[in-house]
Every structure is written in C-alpha cells, then in structure tokens.
Amino acid sequence: MALVNPYLAFDGNCEEAFNFYKSVFGGEFLGGISRFSDMPSEHYSPGQENQVMHVMLPLGNGTSLMGSDTPGPEAAGKDANVSIAVSPDSEENAKHIFNGLAAGGTVIMPLDHAPWGALFGMLTDKFGFKWMVNYDANAGK
Missing domain, CATH: 3.10.180.10 (2,3-Dihydroxybiphenyl 1,2-Dioxygenase, domain 1)
Incomplete structure (x- = not known):
C-alpha cells in the first residue's frame, strides 16, 4: 500500500496558505519552511529568494500536505x-x-x-x- 500526499503549487502565497492550513489542521511544519534562498542562486529566479521552496504539514496517519511557490502555469490553484x-x-x-x-x-x-x-x-x-x-x-x- 502506498500513501498519497497532495503537493500544492502556489504563485507566491504558499506561506500564507500553509499558515492558514496549519490553523485549521493544527500541528507543526516538518523541517520548517525551506526557501529558495536555501539553494544555490542558479536554481531560482531573482525576487524568488524568500518564497517557499518546500513546506510539509503532517495531517496524521502518515499523510501530509505539501507545497511550494511555483510561479507560472505550474501553479494549480x-x-x-x-x-x-x-x-x-x-x-x-x-x-x-x-x-x-x-x-x-x-x-x-x-x-x-x-x-x-x-x-x-x-x-x-x-x-x-x-x-x-x-x-x-x-x-x-
């Protein structure tokens, strides 16, 4: 059996959204919030430094809600x-x-x-x- 964990793509408001989801579901972000500035600069665009590269909110029973800021057509919403x-x-x-x-x-x-x-x-x-x-x-x- 495999677990399925949704991974949500945002266009710059991932941190706001995940703080909202955290207020609904409770818990803490696993590993904190990783930002694009945590990576070498060739892996992100200028102005994206403080955006969320990855965040994970455990929901229980081995499932998590994950997300990142992914500008452009990849952002689902x-x-x-x-x-x-x-x-x-x-x-x-x-x-x-x-x-x-x-x-x-x-x-x-x-x-x-x-x-x-x-x-x-x-x-x-x-x-x-x-x-x-x-x-x-x-x-x-």
Whole structure:
C-alpha cells in the first residue's frame, strides 16, 4: 500500500496558505519552511529568494500536505481539476475542518448527511483549492 500526499503549487502565497492550513489542521511544519534562498542562486529566479521552496504539514496517519511557490502555469490553484479529500476521525473534527477551510472561501455543498450515511461537504478555499470533507462514523467497522 502506498500513501498519497497532495503537493500544492502556489504563485507566491504558499506561506500564507500553509499558515492558514496549519490553523485549521493544527500541528507543526516538518523541517520548517525551506526557501529558495536555501539553494544555490542558479536554481531560482531573482525576487524568488524568500518564497517557499518546500513546506510539509503532517495531517496524521502518515499523510501530509505539501507545497511550494511555483510561479507560472505550474501553479494549480482554482484552475486545477483536483479535489483534496479529507476523512476526519469525528463529527466534531469534520465540522472544525470544514468550517476552517471554508473561511474566506466558497461552500459548494454544505456539510450535511449524505445518502451513503456519511457527513459530507465540498468547498473551495480562499486560495482556490477544492476540498471534500467526509466523516463516516461506520468506516472501519
């Protein structure tokens, strides 16, 4: 079995976004925030020195959310046809995560009971990334 860890590309606001995600999920950045200035200058463009080269926020159960500032067409954000699915461990945690990520964003489907028995909701966060929150009390039983 392999773990899948989303790696988000930003156009200069990675640090702001990851501080926001840290406020929602809690925890600390693994290894801190690496900046382009930590590398030899031939590996980044002038003006990119203080931007994020790599950041990693552990979310639990061996998964992490990772990201970097990647200017240009590689920066995904709202145009990406991808959603990040989160499976919280409790209804309370599902509400906390959903409401936290929705702050400043757009709720696509409010967090509510879904036909498959789970508490489910979808949103786009204020950085343009799509999230699905699914808490299933019967999962793993």
